[in-house]
Amino acid sequence: MSSIDNDDLIDDSDDGAGAPKVPLSQRAMGAALGARSAPYMDGLNPAQREAVETLNGPVLMLAGAGTGKTKALTTRIAHLLTTGSARTNEILAVTFTNKAAREMKERVAGLLGQTVEGMPWMGTFHSICVKLLRRHAELVGLKTNFTILDTDDQIRLMKQLIAANNIDEKRWPARLLSGVIDNWKNRAWTPETLPSSEAQAFNGRGPELYTQYQDRLKTLNACDFGDLLLHMVTIFQQHDDILAKYQSWFRYILVDEYQDTNVAQYLWLRLLAAGHKNICCVGDDDQSIYGWRGAEVGNILRFEKDFPGAKVVRLEQNYRSTAHILAAASGVIAGNADRLGKELWTEAEGGEKVRLIGHWDGDEEARWVGEEIEAMQSGTRGMAPKSLDDMAILVRASHQMRAFEDRFLTIGLPYRVIGGPRFYERLEIRDAMAYFRLAVSQDDDLAFERIVNTPRRGLGDKAVQTIQMLARTNGVSLVEGARIAVESGAIKGKGGKGLAELVGNLDRWFNQLRAEADTHIEMAEMILEESGYTTMWLNDKTPEAPGRLENLKELVKALESFENLQGFLEHVSLIMDNDTDDAEEKVTIMTLHGAKGLEFPAVFLPGWEDGLFPSQRSMDESGLKGLEEERRLAYVGITRAEEVCTISFAANRRVYGQWQSQLPSRFVDELPEDHVEVLTAPGLYGGGYGGMSGDFGGQSPLEDKASRADAYNSPGWKRMQAQGALRSKPSPNEAKGLVIDATAVSSFTQGDRVFHTKFGYGTVMGIEGDKLDIEFDKAGAKKVVSKFIVPAAQAGDVPF
DNA sequence: AGCCTCCTAATTTTT
DNA sequence: TTAGGAGGCT
Numbered sequence: 001m002s003s004i005d006n007d008d009l010i011d012d013s014d015d016g017a018g019a020p021k022v023p024l025s026q027r028a029m030g031a032a033l034g035a036r037s038a039p040y041m042d043g044l045n046p047a048q049r050e051a052v053e054t055l056n057g058p059v060l061m062l063a064g065a066g067t068g069k070t071k072a073l074t075t076r077i078a079h080l081l082t083t084g085s086a087r088t089n090e091i092l093a094v095t096f097t098n099k100a101a102r103e104m105k106e107r108v109a110g111l112l113g114q115t116v117e118g119m120p121w122m123g124t125f126h127s128i129c130v131k132l133l134r135r136h137a138e139l140v141g142l143k144t145n146f147t148i149l150d151t152d153d154q155i156r157l158m159k160q161l162i163a164a165n166n167i168d169e170k171r172w173p174a175r176l177l178s179g180v181i182d183n184w185k186n187r188a189w190t191p192e193t194l195p196s197s198e199a200q201a202f203n204g205r206g207p208e209l210y211t212q213y214q215d216r217l218k219t220l221n222a223c224d225f226g227d228l229l230l231h232m233v234t235i236f237q238q239h240d241d242i243l244a245k246y247q248s249w250f251r252y253i254l255v256d257e258y259q260d261t262n263v264a265q266y267l268w269l270r271l272l273a274a275g276h277k278n279i280c281c282v283g284d285d286d287q288s289i290y291g292w293r294g295a296e297v298g299n300i301l302r303f304e305k306d307f308p309g310a311k312v313v314r315l316e317q318n319y320r321s322t323a324h325i326l327a328a329a330s331g332v333i334a335g336n337a338d339r340l341g342k343e344l345w346t347e348a349e350g351g352e353k354v355r356l357i358g359h360w361d362g363d364e365e366a367r368w369v370g371e372e373i374e375a376m377q378s379g380t381r382g383m384a385p386k387s388l389d390d391m392a393i394l395v396r397a398s399h400q401m402r403a404f405e406d407r408f409l410t411i412g413l414p415y416r417v418i419g420g421p422r423f424y425e426r427l428e429i430r431d432a433m434a435y436f437r438l439a440v441s442q443d444d445d446l447a448f449e450r451i452v453n454t455p456r457r458g459l460g461d462k463a464v465q466t467i468q469m470l471a472r473t474n475g476v477s478l479v480e481g482a483r484i485a486v487e488s489g490a491i492k493g494k495g496g497k498g499l500a501e502l503v504g505n506l507d508r509w510f511n512q513l514r515a516e517a518d519t520h521i522e523m524a525e526m527i528l529e530e531s532g533y534t535t536m537w538l539n540d541k542t543p544e545a546p547g548r549l550e551n552l553k554e555l556v557k558a559l560e561s562f563e564n565l566q567g568f569l570e571h572v573s574l575i576m577d578n579d580t581d582d583a584e585e586k587v588t589i590m591t592l593h594g595a596k597g598l599e600f601p602a603v604f605l606p607g608w609e610d611g612l613f614p615s616q617r618s619m620d621e622s623g624l625k626g627l628e629e630e631r632r633l634a635y636v637g638i639t640r641a642e643e644v645c646t647i648s649f650a651a652n653r654r655v656y657g658q659w660q661s662q663l664p665s666r667f668v669d670e671l672p673e674d675h676v677e678v679l680t681a682p683g684l685y686g687g688g689y690g691g692m693s694g695d696f697g698g699q700s701p702l703e704d705k706a707s708r709a710d711a712y713n714s715p716g717w718k719r720m721q722a723q724g725a726l727r728s729k730p731s732p733n734e735a736k737g738l739v740i741d742a743t744a745v746s747s748f749t750q751g752d753r754v755f756h757t758k759f760g761y762g763t764v765m766g767i768e769g770d771k772l773d774i775e776f777d778k779a780g781a782k783k784v785v786s787k788f789i790v791p792a793a794q795a796g797d798v799p800f
Numbered sequence: 801a802g803c804c805t806c807c808t809a810a811t812t813t814t815t
Numbered sequence: 816t817t818a819g820g821a822g823g824c825t
Contacts, residue, residue, distance in 0.1 A: 097814040126815045148815090170808095170821085225815050260814075292812065397811045419813090453801095460801060574815060593812050615811055633812085656810065657816035804824080810817095 040078045040111040048072040051280075051313040052079050055252070058273075058307030059280040060300070064344045065329070065639035066320025066599065069282050073254060074107040076280065080252055081112065088118035092250040092272065094125050096257050098575055100597070101127075104256070121250065125265055127574050129228040133235075136242065140231045145566075147222045147437065148573040152430060153446045154178055154224050161212050165205065172203055180206050181213060185226030186294030188233050188264040190214075220445060229264040236271045247275040258283030258303075262294035270306065277307055285340050286333050287636050289593060291622070291629050301340060318344045320599055322351025324675040325645050329638040331672035336628045344639075353677040354638065354645045358664065361652040362400075362607075366407040369393065369604050372646065373413060373587055376602055383643075388414060390601040392588040394637050396613040400606065401589050408587070416582070418590035424572060428537065428548040429555055433572070435527050439509040440566055442479040445471075449478065455536035457498025463491050467499075479506060505530055517564045524556050524565065592637045603641035608634075608649040609662035634667045647671070748772060753792035761792055 044052060051061045051072045063069030077093060080086045095101045101123045108119070121128060130148070137144045149157070158174040158181075180201050184194060191211040199207060217223055223231065236243040253273050255261070258281035261269070273279035281303060288297040304310050318326055326344045333339070359365040372381075379385035393404055398419060408415045423429060431454055434447035442448075452467070453459040463485075470490065471481025485491050486500045509527055513520070528534045534552065537545050562568040588600070607613055614630035622629070638645055649664045748754065752764040754774060766773035 095814085100814080124815065150815090151813095228815085257814085289812080290814080293814090399810085422813095456801080458801080591812065593814090596814085617811060629812095654816075802825090805822090807821085808819095 038079075038082060040075055040082070044072070044075060045317055047313055047315050047317070048075070050311075051315065052076045054311050054313070055080060055083070055085055056276075056278055058277050058303070058310035060258075060303045060307075060310055060312045061280060061282040061315060062312060062340055062342055063282055063284055063315040064318060064342045065284065065287065065636070066318045067315035067344070068317075068319055069284075069315055070103065070107065070256075072315065073256060073280075073282055074104055074111060077104075077108050077254065078111040086251045089120050090249060090251040091119065091121060091254065092128070092252070093119070093122040093254040094128060094256065094269075095122075096124060096260055098124055098127070100124075100256055124574070125268070126225060126228050129232045129268075130570070130574060132232055132246075133223075133228060136232075136235050136239075139235050139239065141218045142223065142231075143221050145221070145441070147220075147441075147444060147569070148228070149217070149222050149224045149446065150425070150430075150573060151178070152425070153222075156446065156449070157216060158209075158213065161209055161216065165209065165212075167203070167205060172205075177202055177206070177209060181210050182226055183294060184210065185224075185230050186262040186264055188230055188267050190230065190234060221443065222446070226264070229262075229268055233264055233267050233271070236268070243271060244275075247272055251276065251278060253279040255279070255281045256283075259285050259288035259297055259300045260290050260295045261299050263296060263299075266296065266299045273307075279307065284342075286336070286342070286632055287596060289596065289629060289633050289636060291625065292618075297338075301338060312340075314342055316342050316344055318346045320642055321346065321639060321645075322348055322643060324351055324353045325638060325641050327675040328354040328645070328671050329635050331675070332631060332638065332667055332670045333635040335670050336631055352644055353675050354647060354671065355677050355679050356668065356671065357646065357648045357679040359648060359650045362403050362650045362654065363407070365606050365648050365650045366403040369404065369606060369646075369648070370407050370411050370413055372604070374411075376644075386602055388585040388587045391604070392590065392595065392598075392600040392602070392640070393604045393606065394590060394592050394595045394640065395607055396592055396615060396633070398591055400612075404589055404606075414584055414586040416586040416588055418588060419594050423551070423554070424575070426548075426551060428551055431533060432524075432528055432552055432555055433569070435531055435533065436524060436565055437569060438479070438506055439513055439523070439527055440569060442506060442510060443477045445478045448482070451531070451533075452478075452482075452499075452502070455532045457502065458494035459491070459498060460495070463495045463499070466490055479503065502531075513565060517566075520562070520565045520568070521556060521559050524559055528552060528556075592633050595640050596636050599640055599642055601642045602644040603637070603646070605634075605637045605645065605647045606649070607653075608647050608665035608668055609653065610665050611662065612653070613665055614667070631667065631670075634665075748791075755790050755792045 041049065041052070045068075048068060048071065051059065052075045055076075061069065061072060063072070073093075077091060080091060081088060093101075093104065095104060105119060105122055108122075120131075123131075133140075133142075133146075134144050137146055155174050155178055158177045159169065162169050162172065162174055162177065184198065189195065189198070191207065191214055194207055194210065201207070202209060217227070236246075250272055253269065255269060260283070269279065269281075281300070283300050285297055285300050288295060288300070291297065304312065321329075323346055326346055330344060357368070359368060373388070373391055375381045376383070376386045376391065377388060393401075395401055395404075401417060405415065405417065407413075424433070431451055434444075434450040437444045437447040438451070449464070452464060467478055467481045467485050469481075470484045470488075471478045474481065474484060476484075482499055483503050486496065486503055489496065491499055505527075509523070509530075513523055516523075534549070537549050537552070540548075558572075559565070559568055562571070610616075613634070614627055618626035618630050620626075638647075647668065649662065649668065651662060653660055653662050748764050748767065750764055750766060753761065754764055754772070755761050762774040764772050765775050
């Protein structure tokens with residue numbers, strides 16, 4: 001059972017792609033000596049080149065934000081292949097996200113000028129582990145066709161366990177248990193190796209529940225995400241022969257985002273690399289923001305100790321942001337101890353300072369950001385007009401998005417929210433998937449429980465309990481239990497009829513699927529139809545129903561790229577993509593976490609207030625470590641910006657319905673003064689609001705002046721005012737000559753045909769000062785400053 | 801079985 | 816404030 005032949009490793013049925021017909025290495029061997037001049041090396045800076053060319057031995061590539069780490073990583077792979085150091089299927093390249101893996105594949109292909117079909121071991125930790133685990137499943141008590149549970153299934157299982165153990169779910173919720181167990185798995189602790197220090201977890205019941213949970217998974221022939229890694233680590237640790245085989249097979253190992261690895265992933269990598277130690281880890285300790293999920297910054301900090309003699313290459317030249325933005329980011333991150341230390345620099349000159357602005361409350365902040373975005377879009381800010389696609393609002397917590405959504409809805413500014421529930425996490429998708437899972441395997445008890453009464457079949461708690469009892473006493477699956485219930489007439493009336501129909505359907509689907517697996521798309525549609533699931537949503541009058549039906553259609557469409565249902569189900573649990581690339585230009589709203597790895601010309605960072613960012617909870621729970629992670633989050637946020645970075649905070653914010661006065665974030669204080677421009681909001685520094693307290697009436701966020709005064713007396717606030725006071729009264733934009741001279745206003749009149757570089761041709765509908773209301777032929781109605789408008793005739797337009 | 805009302809908790813979420 | 820879950824009522 002532990003014999004693996006190499007064909008096994010070359011095979012890549014999971015990816016639908018076999019080993020390349022002609023290994024790249026053979027083709028390219030001759031290029032080894034000439035690698036220095038290989039075209040794919042063009043444009044690498046010395047550090048990148050070093051990271052690419054140091055093929056053997058451990059390498060730590062410390063790649064700061066925007067320093068071209070993907071370029072270095074992919075070029076390194078191209079180099080490995082071209083020099084004949086490894087064949088495509090001998091390189092293990094691990095990422096965290098499918099997106100990153102895809103991008104890497106594409107770019108390697110691009111570098112080599114051909115598609116790289118044969119890189120079966122380039123993928124996420126999880127997808128690679130699934131592949132491995134399917135080969136060795138029996139070693140951890142699973143069958144090779146085990147299913148992968150998602151979080152929802154996990155929680156439902158835990159709920160059952162908690163109830164079975166007579167634990168008060170109110171005081172000890174399933175989510176908590178799930179978190180505890182996840183944590184243990186992240187640290188590679190099995191029920192057997194769980195240290196005694198954890199004995200008190202979950203009211204002292206944690207360890208036993210962990211054991212029960214794992215047993216339950218085994219009987220279900222299932223595992224959760226954490227198990228994928230954990231099982232492989234266990235297998236590697238207990239079976240030297242298997243480990244040895246993979247150690248020699250994977251001749252080179254590359255790891256992306258190494259700072260985000262948890263203990264299990266770290267052990268997995270260390271085991272695999274122990275032989276040749278040809279491991280190249282890429283990461284940035286300053287961008288470690290997933291500690292709460294088990295990531296250990298320590299892994300990257302310790303690399304040189306783990307791999308003595310490791311070559312450390314620092315990528316510090318930044319190709320993304322202006323010098324001011326980099327300096328601001330550096331200034332903030334300097335507050336962290338225990339860094340490996342990097343200093344980003346750029347050849348780029350000029351650029352705006354990071355802009356800082358305070359607001360009265362969250363609504364005003366949203367209003368201001370909206371106006372600012374419109375100004376940038378039309379070019380009013382004195383820069384070239386920007387597309388909405390080039391702007392992003394990055395928030396600490398998703399509830400902050402709402403204020404912006406509300407505001408943008410009001411002013412009709414198109415936006416796109418990234419995050420939220422993923423496609424495969426939606427209720428209707430999970431339900432449909434449960435039907436598919438049952439059609440493939442009737443042993444899937446969790447799937448059965450999920451859909452047994454969806455749509456309603458008159459099967460309530462009591463009926464389900466009967467089925468469960470029958471299944472347990474006969475030692476069979478729930479579907480079998482249901483069959484017994486039907487045959488014995490244990491469930492009567494409407495429910496009995498409904499159950500009989502369901503069982504009959506399941507059998508029919510199962511048989512038909514076996515007979516004609518290739519008609520899986522029609523089958524899927526049929527299953528949803530015959531089960532009554534589609535009808536259920538058709539009859540549903542709630543506003544979500546049409547969207548859900550739409551999603552179901554999407555799901556069926558997604559089947560097209562798979563050969564059968566089985567294959568689809570195997571992959572889908574690992575693919576949580578939902579890239580919706582709509583054509584319309586939109587502002588992006590997302591969390592800071594979600595923005596890692598992305599970049600935007602203009603970035604807004606609102607809500608920089610102590611308690612919100614850095615988050616109070618983070619600091620309460622993890623103390624200094626938590627604060628440092630928040631600071632790295634700030635660093636990530638600032639370094640997303642290419643040209644303009646705007647940080648803002650509000651003096652008052654509604655928190656859980658209660659108005660609270662907020663202090664500017666301590667990170668505001670940490671921004672280096674020389675690289676920050678304080679924008680004076682008219683309402684705050686001009687004293688506008690101060691004299692109008694009465695106007696707030698009952699609406700006033702703060703009723704008494706004393707507490708408001710407190711808000712203005714915080715260290716951060718004082719510092720703000722001090723900075724503001726250093727500036728002479730004219731607004732910063734005026735000082736820079738960016739304000740448009742109103743006297744220069746145009747000679748346009750209503751009805752004129754005009755041209756705008758971004759929006760194209762249009763007709764002037766109205767005039768307000770220096771702003772023109774223009775109805776653009778393509779872009780619709782826009783307010784644009786006349787400075788950016790030329791008469792259409794000059795641009796060669798043919799008037800109608 | 802399904803609706804309604806009360807209670808409680810409330811970050812971040814690559815797979 | 817609000818959303819989701821649990822428990823009670825019809």
